[in-house]
Amino acid sequence: MKATFRTWLRDLEEAGELRRISEPVDPRAISALMAESPQAVLVARVAGYNVAHVGGLLKTRRRVALGLGVAERELGRRLLEGLEHPIPPRLVADSPAQEVVHTGDEVDLTMLPIPLLHTRDGGPYLTSGVVVARNPDGSRNAGMYRLMYRSPRETGIDLASHSDLRALAREAFDVGRPLPIAVALGVHLNEMMAAGYPLPRGVDEFGMAGGLHGEPLELVRALTVDLEVPAEAEIILEGEIVPVGWTHDEGPFGDAYWLMGDVKWNPVFRVTAITHRRDPILYTMNMPWENVWLGRPALEAMAWKALRDARIDVRAVKAGWSSVVAAIRKAAGEGKNALLALLALGAVKLAVVTDDDVDIYDQEELEWALAYRVQADRDVLVVGGARGKHLDPSTRAWELPKGALPMTAKLGIDATVPEGIPASKYEHQRYAFRGRRVDPATATTDLPTVVRRIEECVRGGPRFFLEILEALEDVPYRDVLRAWGEVRRRWALRRDREGRYLLPGSPAEP
Ligand SMILES: Cc1cc2nc3c(=O)[nH]c(=O)nc-3n(C[C@H](O)[C@H](O)[C@H](O)COP(=O)(O)O)c2cc1C
Incomplete structure (x- = not known):
C-alpha cells in the first residue's frame, strides 16, 4: 500500500502519537492546543469550517523516525539513501487532491482554518506547504516555504533567504514575469523531507521523495498552471508569485530558530485555484519543533554526504x-x-x-x-x-x-x-571487579605468607594494584592491605609509565 499523508496519520495514531478531538474547536485555540499536547492533535471539527486540522506530527525526533520508518539515529542516512537512489515520479490522470475544485471568483483561502500561531505573527500562516515551480529548462523545483495569509486570494511568501525558488523568482521578476507555482498541503513526510533538502537546481526533489518511498511518487497536472503536484495531497493551491520584487511586508513569524522573527520584505503569491479532497485536512506545524525535526535529518544527510565526498x-x-x-x-x-x-x-x-x-x-x-x-x-x-x-x-x-x-x-x-x-x-576509567562475582574471602593466612605472595606476584612482572588483589582474592581484603604496607616498607617499589608496580633488585634495609 502506498504511503500517503493519510497512512502517516494512521501510523501515528496506532503508535499512540496522535490524538483525535471530535468536539468543535475554534481556530483561535489550535496553536495552544498543539503546543500543549504531548501527542499530535487532529481536530476533526474546526468551528465554522468544513476542513479538519492536524498539527504536531513532527514534534519529536521519535515521530520523525516513525514517519520515515527508521531508528532515530538513522534519519540522516535514510535520507541519504533516498537522495542517492532517486526514483522519478509518475504522472497519473486522477487525483483525490482534485476531488473539489475552486477557481476564479470561488477562490477563497478563508475556507481553510489557517490558525494564528504566535503572539507576534503578522497573520495566520500556512506552514506545511511544498511549493512546486518549474526551472527554465523544464525541470521541476520543490521546496518548503511558509505562506502568510494576506487576503482571500493572496499570501506572502518568504523568499528572503538563499534558495532555488528565490533564484527562480528573481529571474522571472527580472523580465517582468510572474512565477507560476503550486503549493501542496498535507503530503507524506517523504515529500516534505525531499522538498526541504537543498538539492542542486535542476535535480527533482520528487525523485528523492520516490527514493524514500521506494516507488515513484504519483503526480497529477495542476489545473491552472503548467506544473505537476503530488496526487495524494490534501489541498493544492495554484497561482503565481507576482513580479513585485521584495516589496511586501511579511512576518513576523515564530520561526525555525525558536524566535518571534521580524517583519521582512517579500513577494506575494496570488492564488488562482484551490483544489482539495472531499474531506480535506489542513496540516499546520507546531513551531519551531516540527521545522527543527524536518531540518535536522536533512542536515545530517548533507553532513554524511559532505564528509564522504x-x-x-x-x-x-x-x-x-x-x-x-x-x-x-x-x-x-x-x-x-x-x-x-x-x-x-x-x-x-x-x-x-x-x-x-x-x-x-x-x-x-x-x-x-x-x-x-x-x-x-x-x-x-x-x-x-x-x-x-x-x-x-x-x-x-x-x-x-x-x-x-x-x-x-x-x-x-x-x-x-x-x-x-x-x-x-x-582511556576512560573502568570499575575494578565490575562484571564478575567476588565472594567474601575467609582464608586465615599469616602476614609473612601474604607478604611473600604479594612479592611473588609483583616479581612476576609489572602489576597493577588490581592484579595483586586478583592474585590474592582468597585472602581477606584487610590482610592484603596490611601486607601491602609491609611490602612497601621493605621495597623501594618502582612504577612503570602506566603505573604498574615493579620490584627493584633487592629489598630495602630494615
Ligand atoms: C518546514 C519548513 C519551512 C521552510 N520555510 C522556508 C521559508 O519560508 N523560506 C525559505 O527560504 N526557506 C524555507 N525552508 C527551507 C527550504 O525549504 C529549503 O532551503 C529548501 O531546500 C528550498 O528548496 P529550493 O532551494 O529547491 O527551492 C523551510 C524548510 C522547512 C523544512
Whole structure:
C-alpha cells in the first residue's frame, strides 16, 4: 500500500502519537492546543469550517523516525539513501487532491482554518506547504516555504533567504514575469523531507521523495498552471508569485530558530485555484519543533554526504541548532578536513568533529571530548564573512537593504584526539571487579605468607594494584592491605609509565 499523508496519520495514531478531538474547536485555540499536547492533535471539527486540522506530527525526533520508518539515529542516512537512489515520479490522470475544485471568483483561502500561531505573527500562516515551480529548462523545483495569509486570494511568501525558488523568482521578476507555482498541503513526510533538502537546481526533489518511498511518487497536472503536484495531497493551491520584487511586508513569524522573527520584505503569491479532497485536512506545524525535526535529518544527510565526498571515514552525525557534530575515524589531519567540509554547508554555523569512540548522542561524552581533546589556539577554526541566514539575529539582517542577504562567521572545533597524543591518555576509567562475582574471602593466612605472595606476584612482572588483589582474592581484603604496607616498607617499589608496580633488585634495609 502506498504511503500517503493519510497512512502517516494512521501510523501515528496506532503508535499512540496522535490524538483525535471530535468536539468543535475554534481556530483561535489550535496553536495552544498543539503546543500543549504531548501527542499530535487532529481536530476533526474546526468551528465554522468544513476542513479538519492536524498539527504536531513532527514534534519529536521519535515521530520523525516513525514517519520515515527508521531508528532515530538513522534519519540522516535514510535520507541519504533516498537522495542517492532517486526514483522519478509518475504522472497519473486522477487525483483525490482534485476531488473539489475552486477557481476564479470561488477562490477563497478563508475556507481553510489557517490558525494564528504566535503572539507576534503578522497573520495566520500556512506552514506545511511544498511549493512546486518549474526551472527554465523544464525541470521541476520543490521546496518548503511558509505562506502568510494576506487576503482571500493572496499570501506572502518568504523568499528572503538563499534558495532555488528565490533564484527562480528573481529571474522571472527580472523580465517582468510572474512565477507560476503550486503549493501542496498535507503530503507524506517523504515529500516534505525531499522538498526541504537543498538539492542542486535542476535535480527533482520528487525523485528523492520516490527514493524514500521506494516507488515513484504519483503526480497529477495542476489545473491552472503548467506544473505537476503530488496526487495524494490534501489541498493544492495554484497561482503565481507576482513580479513585485521584495516589496511586501511579511512576518513576523515564530520561526525555525525558536524566535518571534521580524517583519521582512517579500513577494506575494496570488492564488488562482484551490483544489482539495472531499474531506480535506489542513496540516499546520507546531513551531519551531516540527521545522527543527524536518531540518535536522536533512542536515545530517548533507553532513554524511559532505564528509564522504571529502573522503572522511564518518561513523555518526548529529545535527542541532545550525550546528552539526560528526564522529569520524580519522587519519592525521582529518579532524580539520572534516571541519572544512562541514563548515561549507550553508546550514552549518557551528561544526564539531570527534573521534568515533565518543557517543555524540550523549551530551556528557561530547562535552568531555570538547573539554579535554581541544586546545582552543590549535583546534578551533573561525571563518568570517560566509553566507548567513536571515533568521539568525546575530547577523543583524534587519539592517540590510530590502532583499539583501546577510553574512555570518562560522566556528569549527576539532575535538578529535590531537596528533601525537597516545590513545591511552584518553582511556576512560573502568570499575575494578565490575562484571564478575567476588565472594567474601575467609582464608586465615599469616602476614609473612601474604607478604611473600604479594612479592611473588609483583616479581612476576609489572602489576597493577588490581592484579595483586586478583592474585590474592582468597585472602581477606584487610590482610592484603596490611601486607601491602609491609611490602612497601621493605621495597623501594618502582612504577612503570602506566603505573604498574615493579620490584627493584633487592629489598630495602630494615
Ligand atoms: C518546514 C519548513 C519551512 C521552510 N520555510 C522556508 C521559508 O519560508 N523560506 C525559505 O527560504 N526557506 C524555507 N525552508 C527551507 C527550504 O525549504 C529549503 O532551503 C529548501 O531546500 C528550498 O528548496 P529550493 O532551494 O529547491 O527551492 C523551510 C524548510 C522547512 C523544512
